[in-house]
Amino acid sequence: DAKTTQPTSMDCAEGRAANLPCNHSTISGNEYVxxxxxxxxxxxxxxxxxxKNNETNEMASLIITEDRKSSTLILPHATxxxxxxxxxxxxxxxxxYALNFGKGTSLLVTP
Amino acid sequence: xAGVTQTPRYLIKTRGQQVTLSCSPISGHRSVSWYQQTPGQxxxxxxxYFSETQRNKGNFPGRFSGRQFSNSRSEMNVSTLELGxxxxxxxxSSLVGSHNEQFFGPGTRxxxx
Numbered sequence: 001d002a003k004t005t006q007p008t009s010m011d012c013a014e015g016r017a018a019n020l021p022c023n024h025s026t027i028s029g030n031e032y033v034x035x036x037x038x039x040x041x042x043x044x045x046x047x048x049x050x051x052k053n054n055e056t057n058e059m060a061s062l063i064i065t066e067d068r069k070s071s072t073l074i075l076p077h078a079t080x081x082x083x084x085x086x087x088x089x090x091x092x093x094x095x096x097y098a099l100n101f102g103k104g105t106s107l108l109v110t111p
Numbered sequence: 112x113a114g115v116t117q118t119p120r121y122l123i124k125t126r127g128q129q130v131t132l133s134c135s136p137i138s139g140h141r142s143v144s145w146y147q148q149t150p151g152q153x154x155x156x157x158x159x160y161f162s163e164t165q166r167n168k169g170n171f172p173g174r175f176s177g178r179q180f181s182n183s184r185s186e187m188n189v190s191t192l193e194l195g196x197x198x199x200x201x202x203x204s205s206l207v208g209s210h211n212e213q214f215f216g217p218g219t220r221x222x223x224x
Contacts, residue, residue, distance in 0.1 A: 038154075042215075042217065043115075043201050043203070043215025043216055043217055043218055044154070044201070044203075044213075044215050045215070046212045046213060046214070049212070087154075097142055097144045097159050097167070097203070097205050097213055098144065098156040098159055098167040098169065099144075099146075099154075099156060099213065100156065101146075101153060101154035101155075102153070103153060104153075
């Protein structure tokens with residue numbers, strides 16, 4: 001699996017967009033970018049995934065650069081309940097379910 | 112649809128004992144994965160089961176084992192507990208072909224004294 005690099009922590013004001021970056025410069029052609037988050041004392045929660053096109057769902061948007069070496073998860077209107085650790089994971093889509101979560105980014109949404 | 116359930120939620124054991132944790136996946140999900148989460152090492156993959164067969168295994172000693180039953184329910188066992196086994200043990204289930212979208216349970220908090 002390609003290695004990912006994320007900032008250790010970020011702050012965001014409530015109601016503003018939260019933009020969480022992830023570098024994955026060694027990503028290979030068959031690897032997808034997945035995002036999960038873990039709210040304190042809960043199990044991780046799947047957010048979104050993508051290969052090369054930008055993706056959007058009810059929770060977030062995923063922007064992947066054209067060279068696929070980095071991506072950004074966007075929470076368009078952050079709320080206090082979005083305070084969590086966000087994990088960017090790169091993995092081939094057909095390689096089973098063993099996810100390498102890394103350290104993630106601790107996002108604090110403030111009032 | 113009910114989510115992933117794990118029992119027990121909290122457990123206290125002493126060194127040298129063994130422990131069995133249980134996980135019931137979401138109905139229809141046939142893949143079950145287990146993870147260990149500690150403050151120092153973060154979330155680490157233990158193993159994954161599909162159709163009663165272990166498909167992947169993480170880098171953990173043989174004291175950690177698991178199994179899956181025909182109804183997809185899974186158990187993991189840790190023998191000869193050590194203090195370092197104190198952790199949150201998380202179970203996740205997946206629908207085959209769901210592209211790595213895993214649904215996690217609330218976890219079992221194991222404390223080894």
